Amino acid sequence: MGKTEEFIIPVGPQHPALKEPENFTIKVDGEYVVDAKIRPGYNHRGIEKATESRTYIQILYLLERVCGICSICHMTNFCLAVEEAMNLEVPARANYIRTIMHEIERLHSHSLWLGVAAHEIGFDTLFYYIWRDREVIMDLTERISGNRVNKAIPTIGGVRRDIPPELIRDLRKGLDVFEERIKYYKSLILKENTVLNRAVGVGILTPHDAVALAAVGPTLRASGIKSDVRADDPYLVFDEIPFNVMTHDGCDVASRVIVRCDEMLESINVIRYCLDHLPDGPIRVKVPVIVRVPEAEVISLWEAPRGELIHYLKSTGGTMPYRYKIRSPTLGNLPAVQKMLIGNYIADVPIIIAAIDPCFSCTDRMTFVNVNTEKSWVWNNEQLRRYGNKWYQQNS
């Protein structure tokens, strides 16, 4: 073979395969991907900085808006961190309701992802059917919390709403319907050759690479590694609930699909267990409107639908945190994506990126790195604005 010509295809910041802006610069040789560069930073919103000037109750609703899909994760994880710092004992019923909401969120997040994955491989029929059945879960979420997206159900010291008995009955019915549909889709995906053609052997991530590149969540479990915060470091009531950590050793996109389907079925069992063992009692303890957190440093781990979510709280006492830091699962998976992309076809790029269930708005942070001196620094919004104005005055 003679010298071949490589050219560069930009995937993003605006691309139909990406629901949020992000840039993947893909170097291709014909249809082969030779190299990939990932450039985050198109969706910075300054949420971490904003937490430093708000009270804890205000932060609760700010953090809910970190992500539209896993709002419960960020909110409840923040509550756990604050309660840990305050040494607050939460009623058992509240913890069970939090767990139910947590797992319902996994159901809706995974089924959303399954639909998106079908869309990425051009199978729109499957996409529409899965999203139709996802409405069962969305309706139940609305019945429980009053909202479809930002559920706003946990609060510091408990939860804001109870689950009445007639709703428990409807919840069980809805779960039965949903379970049957997910079982059907799983068997369909495993049998349908045209789907398997696009998923088996695509985006390989070996167990060794998965650990070395610090992949998290279903991406890691699809490489055969049994790692789940719920089992490894139980929070809420996961130490009481019997459940399996689902893994698959295919290491490819197909096994990521299977792992997520299995996790949905397992989540349904967790919710059923919670409904069976829902204790009586109050759903929250009273905390003052202006929460004061003593001097403390807390790291709170959480298994979000996309993987391990880390919240870090540093308080120096008072009504506002000194520093709040979020490490969302997508950031943990990005180095692995680069590895997965190389050696595949252009046609596989969307499904490989989608296979980690990326959520870039949760991920973006702003750090400036001078490539010549390798010095890095962080600016806040005001500094950046001033710099921007100055730059334009000088250069226009």
Place this chain on the structure above:
Amino acid sequence: MVPAELLKIAELIVFPGFLFLIVYALFLEWVDRKFFARLQNRYGPQHTGWKGILQPWADLIKLLAKEDITPAAADKTIFTLVPIFYLAIPLTVMFLVPILGANAYLSFQGDLIVVIFLFTLLIQLVFFGGWSSVNTFGIVGGMRAALQMLSYEIPMALAAIGPAILAKSLSISDIAQWPSRLIGLLSNSSMPLSIAVGASAIFVMAVGFGIFTLCMLAELEKVPFDIPEAETEIVGGWQVEYSGKKLALLRLGGDIELVAASALMTALFLGGPLGPWPIPPAVWFIVKTTICVLIISNVRALFPRFRIDQMTYWMWKNIVPIAVLYIVAVEMLAAVI
């Protein structure tokens, strides 16, 4: 009495010429969208006109009014010519396919070859369109279209030649009349033989129809062969830089291509605009082509998109041998009849 020349011109412009074809193409787009949507458990267009029947018109008019941008780096001549030819070529094909009666507007020995050539030319246009837009997605889309053509063109030509062998003619109008001639022929001969010949003819033609439908899906760039424009991968592929009037022409061209493909399927395998009952040929034409479009929509809803390497491999490994076997069967059948 109206002079014959005037009638011919009216036929060219009004019916079954340009006006009818454009109206019919937009109607078929609506049928396709509505049926496809219902298969996917959606409603499809529903607000413009009765059940959204005017939605394709609304889309077309809106696009015609939009700003037309030609990229600065593009090869302007080719970039501008591609949409015009992309509309003109399917229209040309339509004049070679019978609509109003047994004979097409233009009919001569060898027009089947011309039609196959025109379909190939369409893909060349796609390639030039993608290439001249000087966009990485456009270039990849154009390359994919060319690669795709290499794999489906041979089975398409083989499938189209089958009925021609049986009809002993290379004119599409003759081929369209062949099934009625065959029925006349069979009803004169003895009963068991005619049933055997008729059944085997139906079976062989069904295989050919299947192959031809698959190739037409690839020609029309529909799922599972929408590889050149794969929205989630290369953002519309070769069409990515087209906007405004040019995009409107491309879309209209695509719709007329859909009519041309279904008309060709009808003419080659379903007996053209002729039928057993005394119904006007134009009605037969509309019924049969609509059925062909429904078949295409149904296949579209069933599959995910192939990858270009999978498509090429699958076509050469499976469809080409089947097409060759089909030609052998057709030859044997032709010897019996």
